[in-house]
Amino acid sequence: MSMIKIVLAAVITNNYVxxxxxxxxxxxxxxxxxxxxxxxSIAVIIxxxxxTAVTWPIQxxxxxxxxxxxxxxxxxxxxxxxxxxxxxIILKKYIPSxxxxxxxxxxxxxxxxxxLGVCVLNIDxxxxxxxxxxxxxxxxxxxxxxMFLFAGVRSRIETNDYPESFKGVASTxxxxxxxxxxxxxxxxxxxxxxx
Amino acid sequence: MEKKSKLQILTNGFxxxxxxxxxxxxxxxxxxxxxxxxxxxGMGLSVLFVLTCSNIFISALKKVIPDTxxxxxxxxxxAAFVTIVQLVISAFFPSLNDSLGxxxxxxxxxxxxxxxxxMFANKNSVIDSALDGIGMGIGYTIxxxxxxxxxxxxxxxxxxxxTVTANVITPMTIMTMAPGGFLTFGVMIAIVNKITKGKVRExxxxxCLGCPGSAFCSEKEEGGEQ
Numbered sequence: 001m002s003m004i005k006i007v008l009a010a011v012i013t014n015n016y017v018x019x020x021x022x023x024x025x026x027x028x029x030x031x032x033x034x035x036x037x038x039x040x041s042i043a044v045i046i047x048x049x050x051x052t053a054v055t056w057p058i059q060x061x062x063x064x065x066x067x068x069x070x071x072x073x074x075x076x077x078x079x080x081x082x083x084x085x086x087x088x089i090i091l092k093k094y095i096p097s098x099x100x101x102x103x104x105x106x107x108x109x110x111x112x113x114x115x116l117g118v119c120v121l122n123i124d125x126x127x128x129x130x131x132x133x134x135x136x137x138x139x140x141x142x143x144x145x146x147m148f149l150f151a152g153v154r155s156r157i158e159t160n161d162y163p164e165s166f167k168g169v170a171s172t173x174x175x176x177x178x179x180x181x182x183x184x185x186x187x188x189x190x191x192x193x194x195x
Numbered sequence: 196m197e198k199k200s201k202l203q204i205l206t207n208g209f210x211x212x213x214x215x216x217x218x219x220x221x222x223x224x225x226x227x228x229x230x231x232x233x234x235x236x237g238m239g240l241s242v243l244f245v246l247t248c249s250n251i252f253i254s255a256l257k258k259v260i261p262d263t264x265x266x267x268x269x270x271x272x273x274a275a276f277v278t279i280v281q282l283v284i285s286a287f288f289p290s291l292n293d294s295l296g297x298x299x300x301x302x303x304x305x306x307x308x309x310x311x312x313x314m315f316a317n318k319n320s321v322i323d324s325a326l327d328g329i330g331m332g333i334g335y336t337i338x339x340x341x342x343x344x345x346x347x348x349x350x351x352x353x354x355x356x357x358t359v360t361a362n363v364i365t366p367m368t369i370m371t372m373a374p375g376g377f378l379t380f381g382v383m384i385a386i387v388n389k390i391t392k393g394k395v396r397e398x399x400x401x402x403c404l405g406c407p408g409s410a411f412c413s414e415k416e417e418g419g420e421q
Binding site: 117 | 304
């Protein structure tokens, strides 16, 4: 039960983009077209889960026993960068079609704060290995949900007539505020269901 | 680009190329931490320190770092300084540490720092890079604190923790929550647009300007149909 709760909470109530403000850059940058939003989100889900699968054991089996927990930031970011590079190489070699679809988004993900954020938060929250993986997966799906909804919203905004000074980023942010407001309606829902 | 004087380099980041309001980079911590003015100052100064140190370091090492692996090298340098900040904050400012939380380690992936390293520090002298780092850091602090003031005043009726309007007007709690962050940021950018008569909008389009993936981000956005 708590497993489902973690996933649902990560997708809806604690949505990484709309509630925790992680991964805003791609959210604002790549959400213009639905295709791009989808490619980016899938890449984010894959990298988030794999990065957690690698960083959690490193933290628990290497950094903590050796008493060098303060190296967390440095080690995590390097591991994520190396991991992304490796995924790219492997995809290019063995699944070229997938590489063609996702390849361009992969380098962007290294510097995506949502990926490093989810790895660090998993440790901070004290999740077990399986819970961490679920939380990462849920967060990735939450990112995808936000990207999808927002790509739709944005395509409608573009065609409308609104004040000149709001054109560009400003209108996008205001729209994000409304979307985030609607997501707040979910708060409490998870607790109400699972008690 | 014409040669800029030292003073221009320093003040560039204050308003003309304010990293938050004009370049629109490093948005994640901006939105998340501007709930209170004091958080804005804490985060702003952390970024100022990391940015200045990494700019100096990277600029000094620019001949040593091979071009092909420069991004990982920058990340290591930045992560080292972020770790220093993290340790200092958790040792001396535990309450600030609690409110900044996960956003301190996330300074590593903040586009502002990597962006300045890529755009400025690896092309300019050590002194110029240091000035650029200080200027950008101050610009960031100003924007973050300003946003923090607005949100704290509207959402909590206080300013730096001191009650201002809370007794007179019922505070709108929503302003300190997620939607308030997006709204305040959006309106602030719109105001900057209005004041500058849309001159800065061109720069805003280039969202992750200087972030290593930016070239490809904008390429993809334009030629998305391929």
